[in-house]
Amino acid sequence: MDACQPGRKKYLPPPCYTATFLSDVVILSPPVKKNAPQHLIGVVGLEIHAQINSNTKLFSGSSVRFSAPPNSLVSFFDASLPGTLPVLNKRCVEAAVMTGLALNCSINRKSLFDRKHYFYADLPAGYQITQLRRPIAVDGVLNYSLLGGKKRNQVIRKTVCIKQIQLEQDSGKSLHDDVRSQTLIDLNRAGVGLMELVMEPEMSCGEEAAAAVRELQLILQALGTCQGNMSEGQLRVDANVSVHRPGEPLGTRTEVKNINSARYLARAIDYEIQRQIDVLQRGGTVQNETRTYDSKSGETIPMRDKEGLQDYRFMPEPNLPPLIVYEDNASLPTGIEACQAVVVQKIREGLPELPSVKRDRLVQTYGILPEHSFTLVNEDGLVEYFEAVLRATKKEPRKVIGWVTNELLGHLKLHDVSVSQSPISPPALAELLELQETGHISSSVAKQVFQEMWRSSGKTAPQIIQEQDLGLVSDAAQLHSICQKVVDSHPDEVQAIRNGNKKVLNKLMGLVQKETKGRADPVSVRAILKELTS
Amino acid sequence: MSVFSFAVTRTFSVSVQNIRPLCKLLNGGHSGTNVQDFLGRRNSSVQTRLFSSRPLNPKVPEFPTWEPVPEDQLPPPAQITADLVDKLERLALVDFRTKQGLECLEKAIRFADQLHVVDTSGVEPMDSVLEDRALFLRDDAVTEGDCAEELLQLAKNTVEEYFVAPPGNIPLPKREERAAMLKHSEL
Numbered sequence: 001m002d003a004c005q006p007g008r009k010k011y012l013p014p015p016c017y018t019a020t021f022l023s024d025v026v027i028l029s030p031p032v033k034k035n036a037p038q039h040l041i042g043v044v045g046l047e048i049h050a051q052i053n054s055n056t057k058l059f060s061g062s063s064v065r066f067s068a069p070p071n072s073l074v075s076f077f078d079a080s081l082p083g084t085l086p087v088l089n090k091r092c093v094e095a096a097v098m099t100g101l102a103l104n105c106s107i108n109r110k111s112l113f114d115r116k117h118y119f120y121a122d123l124p125a126g127y128q129i130t131q132l133r134r135p136i137a138v139d140g141v142l143n144y145s146l147l148g149g150k151k152r153n154q155v156i157r158k159t160v161c162i163k164q165i166q167l168e169q170d171s172g173k174s175l176h177d178d179v180r181s182q183t184l185i186d187l188n189r190a191g192v193g194l195m196e197l198v199m200e201p202e203m204s205c206g207e208e209a210a211a212a213v214r215e216l217q218l219i220l221q222a223l224g225t226c227q228g229n230m231s232e233g234q235l236r237v238d239a240n241v242s243v244h245r246p247g248e249p250l251g252t253r254t255e256v257k258n259i260n261s262a263r264y265l266a267r268a269i270d271y272e273i274q275r276q277i278d279v280l281q282r283g284g285t286v287q288n289e290t291r292t293y294d295s296k297s298g299e300t301i302p303m304r305d306k307e308g309l310q311d312y313r314f315m316p317e318p319n320l321p322p323l324i325v326y327e328d329n330a331s332l333p334t335g336i337e338a339c340q341a342v343v344v345q346k347i348r349e350g351l352p353e354l355p356s357v358k359r360d361r362l363v364q365t366y367g368i369l370p371e372h373s374f375t376l377v378n379e380d381g382l383v384e385y386f387e388a389v390l391r392a393t394k395k396e397p398r399k400v401i402g403w404v405t406n407e408l409l410g411h412l413k414l415h416d417v418s419v420s421q422s423p424i425s426p427p428a429l430a431e432l433l434e435l436q437e438t439g440h441i442s443s444s445v446a447k448q449v450f451q452e453m454w455r456s457s458g459k460t461a462p463q464i465i466q467e468q469d470l471g472l473v474s475d476a477a478q479l480h481s482i483c484q485k486v487v488d489s490h491p492d493e494v495q496a497i498r499n500g501n502k503k504v505l506n507k508l509m510g511l512v513q514k515e516t517k518g519r520a521d522p523v524s525v526r527a528i529l530k531e532l533t534s
Numbered sequence: 535m536s537v538f539s540f541a542v543t544r545t546f547s548v549s550v551q552n553i554r555p556l557c558k559l560l561n562g563g564h565s566g567t568n569v570q571d572f573l574g575r576r577n578s579s580v581q582t583r584l585f586s587s588r589p590l591n592p593k594v595p596e597f598p599t600w601e602p603v604p605e606d607q608l609p610p611p612a613q614i615t616a617d618l619v620d621k622l623e624r625l626a627l628v629d630f631r632t633k634q635g636l637e638c639l640e641k642a643i644r645f646a647d648q649l650h651v652v653d654t655s656g657v658e659p660m661d662s663v664l665e666d667r668a669l670f671l672r673d674d675a676v677t678e679g680d681c682a683e684e685l686l687q688l689a690k691n692t693v694e695e696y697f698v699a700p701p702g703n704i705p706l707p708k709r710e711e712r713a714a715m716l717k718h719s720e721l
Contacts, residue, residue: 063679087670319664322665
């Protein structure tokens with residue numbers, strides 16, 4: 001064994017042995033057994049409630065609006081007054097079918113409604129009408145992408161299976177008044193249609209979950225079935241998090257609620273995975289509980305109100321017959337009115353362009369890289385901006401995309417501003433790029449001008465260039481004289497170049513640029529300097 | 535078995551007892567023979583439809599046709615554990631831990647056990663009597679709402695157009711505490 005040779009300066013243990021050094025003695029430990037405990041990994045499953053974008057609620061004719069005077073959008077059915085009955089909204093069914101088709105689900109021809117019973121003040125009826133046994137759509141797939149790799153510019157494609165999509169009612173809103181020890185109930189939201197998307201626990205970290213939710217948001221917004229605004233509560237995500245070792249059965253899961261944005265989702269999941277790993281490593285057990293996420297501290301805290309496992313006493317909804325959707329016009333029963341039938345074929349034909357299709361189309365049409373089109377589609381309105389710039393300039397898309405995804409997007413993010421609020425309009429950017437393309441300014445100056453245009457919105461590129469005298473100096477005589485000056489004042493460097501060290505030329509170029517305040521055309525300067533130093 | 539037949543005879547005897555005083559009132563003190571004739575004109579075993587003029591639907595049998603199910607055809611009686619009783623009490627919010635309450639529960643379960651005798655192989659379960667109807671789909675137009683005042687008037691406690699509720703669910707005390715509470719109460 002190499003280890004025992006005296007006088008060896010650098011010790012390298014034989015492969016698969018680990019070496020522990022204790023003063024002048026080395027202890028070699030034999031290789032670890034093949035089925036040794038591996039690291040704990042997280043398992044994440046999401047339950048997403050998406051508020052359906054419709055004019056009225058799921059089972060009653062009261063209006064759906066975000067902010068309205070409390071209890072003003074409540075009908076007698078929403079308040080659960082005795083004698084009221086549910087009447088299903090056709091738009092909600094169509095929205096659920098559209099979402100199911102976009103996520104590659106199979107639509108159940110016949111789906112059933114159930115009651116889920118639990119007591120809470122914001123659920124006046126004491127039960128929620130949902131679909132448990134036979135939901136409207138099952139077995140779908142959500143394809144999403146992550147930007148990964150070292151420079152975060154590799155598009156990694158992932159999928160997660162969707163177990164089911166079901167229609168259900170929303171509950172009201174409760175405002176807790178701890179001072180007076182009471183809860184104020186507003187039923188405006190009670191009865192609004194929700195699509196619950198149940199995903200299989202196939203994700204392993206917060207980043208994947210956030211990417212999946214972002215993709216789902218884009219899909220729902222493209223379809224128009226949900227506005228997908230997490231901060232307004234239109235898209236609510238609950239995460240079921242557990243940890244286990246690969247190959248072993250799944251661990252106890254906890255449910256994390258109260259997550260208001262995709263960023264918080266990633267943080268909450270990562271915190272919870274780490275917390276569970278810590279608990280297990282300390283020898284404890286993970287409790288099956290519901291925890292709420294506190295965005296200020298970044299921690300998850302147990303919710304005291306949920307006592308143990310609830311028994312929801314599911315029962316079929318007796319007031320609603322089964323919901324039938326028809327595959328195509330040929331399978332419609334005779335005598336049925338058109339307004340009473342939901343035809344899947346018609347909805348499938350009417351699906352708008354989904355984000356994944358849009359990304360591929362952008363790559364095909366403009367020849368940009370997949371990660372660029374990913375960034376474009378990810379930001380609201382950026383595709384339209386990009387296309388508007390292309391319309392106003394003859395520059396190649398591949399050269400324009402860098403400006404849009406780096407310069408413009410960088411500034412937007414820095415100042416927390418949306419594309420529609422950008423101080424630089426597409427024609428203005430196109431103008432700037434034209435000037436750079438035709439050689440009036442250099443690229444570094446163009447970036448300067450961009451920043452100036454951002455700061456003083458309204459000023460056009462030519463104005464700024466003229467004001468600050470940033471135009472490229474291409475007058476040969478002027479350039480020649482400046483170059484001559486630099487060459488004359490640095491004889492050592494000239495000697496070095498003549499001796500064969502070509503890199504010193506760059507230093508001279510830098511000096512020339514300093515003289516001209518960066519306005520010299522690099523190509524001409526290089527040529528002149530080469531000529532002068534040869 | 536005894537429970538069911540007991541129930542039948544009870545109603546029978548009650549109705550007969552009640553009829554005589556009523557008839558006395560109606561007939562204004564006539565002798566009982568009129569009542570007997572009146573009763574005799576109809577089938578003497580069916581006494582409950584005395585004051586209806588419509589004849590009985592011939593599909594309704596004159597005598598009860600069902601027979602109590604023999605004990606051996608039923609599955610073994612269900613065991614009701616203390617945990618189950620506790621869980622049911624929590625869900626239904628009804629105290630029935632007394633001996634009478636538990637007996638009543640056992641009898642009810644036994645009565646329902648008769649359903650197991652029916653052969654349901656190959657039959658689709660029915661979960662709604664409406665399964666043959668078409669579900670009506672409503673247009674997405676606003677037709678209701680805007681009745682905040684009316685709804686708030688129904689509540690005892692309101693604050694500025696909000697309904698008032700206690701803070702969160704008041705958790706039900708544990709089994710031992712509840713037993714202690716009941717002992718002290720008058721129930």
